[in-house]
Amino acid sequence: MVCGKKACAIPGSAVFSRYLHFGSSIGAKSSLRKITAAEEGAQYNLEWLNKVLEGLDRNVIRGRGERDYFLYIVRLCTRLKALVAGRRIHEQLVQMGIAEQLPLAKFIVQMYLSCGSLDEARNLFDLLPSKDVGMWTAVIAAYAKYGRWQEAIKLFETMESRTGPAKATYFAVMKSFASAESLAGARLVHSRIVELGAENDDLVRAALIEMYGRCASLEEAWSIFSSSVAGDGGPYSVLVWNAIISASFQNGQLKGSLELFWKMRRQGVRPDSLTLATALDTCAASGNLHEGRMVAELVTVYGLQSNDLVNSSLVHMYGKCGSLDDARRVFDGMAHRGPVVWSKMIAAYSEHGHCSEAFVLLKEMESAKMVADASSCVAFLQACGSLLALEAGQEVHGWITMKGLEQDVFVGNALVDMYGKCGSVEEAWAVFDNMKEKNWFSWNFMVEAYCSSGYSTEAIQVFLQMLQEGVKPNAKTFTSVLVACGHAGFIREGILHLVYMSSDYDVVPIAEHYACAVGLLGRSGWVKEAEEYVKKLPDAEASVWDALVTACRIHGDLDRGRSAAESLLECSPHAARSYAVVAGLYDALARSDDAARVRETMTSKGLTEERVTSSILVGNTTCHEFITADTRHKRIQGIHAELEDLGQRIAKDGYAPDASKLLMHERAEEQRQESLFYHSERLAVGLGAIKIRGDCPLRIIRNFRMCADCHTAIKFMSKAMGRTIILRDGSSQLHRFVDGHCACRDYW
Incomplete structure (x- = not known):
């Protein structure tokens, strides 16, 4: 609350409670609108919500409840993901006979969805006599988010039969199936859009490309992109370019993604913040500092130096490529630093051996009150995982439990991931096993936790359990499974998984999977077979050649190692890691002259070798x-x-x-x-x-x-x-x- 120029001693939340206690709905609503931004940033406070509920109990009994401020309180429960409190509100509204009235019912459904209680949301949703497109889409999106694709598709078909075809509806639903990586759902929506004749709209076309890209069907994404060519040979808008560049990046086509970016520039299409951010993320993934700096120059050219999305990607790119001073310069210059960019800067320091700086930044992030809600908890836990800061992660876990956020699926996933990265697989499993709702990220993190700690058999068992639960694996799942097979020496099983991932699960192998296959063969001593496998690939990425060089180093195969090293440097001539890997090969084989030559070339290109x-x-x-x-x-x-x-x-x-x-x-x-x-x-x-x-x-x-x-x-x-x-x-x-x-x- 604000009185004149000074803040009142009584917080807005307390004023709201007092108005409500005395039955003044007008005053209550007015105080809610005036709650300060600081209180909103602190997520209002669960203790206040309990006081509100006490006031509601008294007012309902006295017959003084009013629907308007119930809307505010239901939305508050949604923000706080306060499922228990939300259920109490719902029960009271049922007693009053107004629970099924719009827009109140809509917000109750959204509250249940936000808290991950899909069945309760669906029960109320089915009772409603009328539903708008937004409600249909929200429930479908929730089913998709939690990996319940069949129910999402069935509900989509029901919606279509009742509301009739509508381009806006399909556009919204496409986002849901893209997030769910449901190829069957994607093809169903696409066929309906073609029947409607809406596929030539740039917004729809971009959404289709994005959807197929997220579903790992790059071929179908390319088909749509190829059909969106204007008379001068270029696509209609930056939206379509962004979609195909992003789809290529997401499917491991790093070289192709950058080539598309430069082709877009040559055709005179002006990139936006999303284009530049994706190009920077691609450079980060490939360790390509040279092209990363070229993209960074365009940030200034297009006046996007103050764009938070672009700056976050700049920090990530410089950090991944080892240019930590540049990453910190961008980080320090950002006016608004959210939890995600803090996490990226901490990870950059950690990955390149500057853990003291990373830990100092982690403590600064904590003291800056960055851990205030579910999303910031996720970012902080990611930072703890990259730094093996188990105790800091455990402290945040305690705060999460106190605030009732543990059942948030994204927070739960972050906890599993953090414990897994810190090598505490028992605690990772305890969190995972206690999660009421799990999505494919949950299963992936658990498989990865076992895999990274060397528990290959357990990792594969969780994968099989995932299949039994009807959760569709995605590209990341198979990466962990292939690594687990490699560590356990399960060569035959690993190769079979590589085959079955596309034939049985519609997951198209990307460079990451091919690199795992090469590691699986090469590290088991089948270096010749690994080399033959790589040569059969149409366009092997740097990560694949990297895996072959590593296998040659382990088994002392100089001839194949030298050939693979040349291919790696040709494929990724501006990545410091490529030269470090090749120099490491010659070091291990006691070829000091060759190692020195590689390091001289590295230095001449302005690339520096990191300290150990x-x-x-x-x-x-x-x-x-x-x-x-x-x-x-x-x-x-x-x-x-x-x-x-x-x-x-x-x-x-x-x-x-x-x-x-x-x-x-x-x-x-x-x-x-x-x-x-x-x-x-x-x-x-x-x-x-x-x-x-x-x-x-x-x-x-x-x-x-x-x-x-x-x-x-x-x-x-x-x-x-x-x-x-x-x-x-x-x-x-x-x-x-x-x-x-x-x-x-x-x-x-």
Whole structure:
């Protein structure tokens, strides 16, 4: 509330409650409209809602309830996802005999949908004598969102028979099936639009392309795009271009997506913020800093420097490509930084070994009150996952439980993902198992949680359970399944999944799946077969050649490795990672001259090789970062003493150092140390042994793939210390060392 120029001491929520208590509906409605933006940002407060409900109980009994302010309160329950309170309101309205009156009923249905209670929403929806297009679409969208595609399609057909064909209706429903990735639903809507003769409208055409792209049917998306050509050979509008560029990107066609972007520019079509954001995201996914900078220049050309969407994508692109100073410059210059862009900046620091900066930013995000609602919780949990900040994530989980947000499907998914990324699969399963509503993201995150921690059998079992529950797997699901098959050595099963994903589930394989298949074959020693497989692909992306180079490095196949390295650099000549991977191949094969040549080429192109770092979180307060042979830490003498003691203990258990397993970029430091015990990840283990007492796992992040000798040594250390050590390295593998064994089974 505002009195003159000063805020009243009594908050607007309390004033509303007082008006309601004394039966003044006019005053109550007036106070609701004047609630300050600050209170809205805090999601009003559940305690206030309880007071409102107490007032409603008294007013209903006295017969002083009024429909208008019931609308406000139902909408409040929707905002807060307060299902229990919403049910109480609904029960009272039923007693008053007005629950089925529009627009009140519409808002009650929306409240149930927002809270994920589809059956309660449908029960009321079916009772309504009349329904507008918005209500039909909202319920269909909810069924699609939660993976109940058959019910969504059936309801769509019922709606069509009752309301008749309408272009606006089809347009709205297309968004639903695109979100659901339901190809059957997409084709059904498309056929109706053709019958209606509405397919030549640019808005409809763009929506169709987007829908097919989201459903992984790029061929059908291309068919529509090809039919939308004007007389001069160019498409009618930027909407259509955006749709096909985005569809190509979503389906793993990174090179094709960028080619479309530049072709659009050549044809004189002016890109908008969405076009530039998608192009930047494509550069981020491919690690293409060179073209990313070219797109960034266009941001200034088109005057979009202040656009939040574009700036968020700029932070993501620079961060993914390792240009952290540029990412931070854009981040600091943003006037409005939402939780998502905070999460992206934190992830960028974490992925490139700057975990101290990432952790400082994580604490700033927390203190800036960024964790205030469901969407910001999701972003914060994503940041915790990228940083292995389990304790910070657990604190937010407690807040989520207190606010009653745990049953929000997106919050639940974020919790499963965070616990999975932190290697706490038991807690991930506990959240997943407790979720009343699950969508395909829920299942994907659970499969991925088991997969990343090396529990391949469990990952495949969850996948099979997902199929039994009637939830359709998507492209991401099969990526995790293929990785799980690779870790378990299930070559035949992995190849069969690759075949069945398109024949049985309408999921067209993309570059990510082909890379998994190459890894599956190559890492099992079938390097020749992996090479033949890649050569049969029509246009292999960089990730596929990357997987083949890695397989050649593991098995010491220099001839095939050199050929694959040349193809990788040709495919991705401006990505620093490509040169690092190729140099790593030559390092592992003791080809120092070739490695030096690759690094010289990398430097001449203005690309820089990242420093090797390992970081460990101690409690929820400090992140400690180490480089190889680091002497900067104030407790370095104690760390060295701890490592020397560990070295003696594991030597008695049979560990013998093997310098031949070192990656070349660490050998120079090693020559000065006479011991392998000064690698960055081992220093992190030494600090963890000193600072983290009890049986708490040590959680370490390393930005490069660790050498095989460190992997062997840490297995021995885990047994000698009686501690679980969880380490995520540059291969994105989450190594879980327990009692002398690693869950990856030495397969990474």
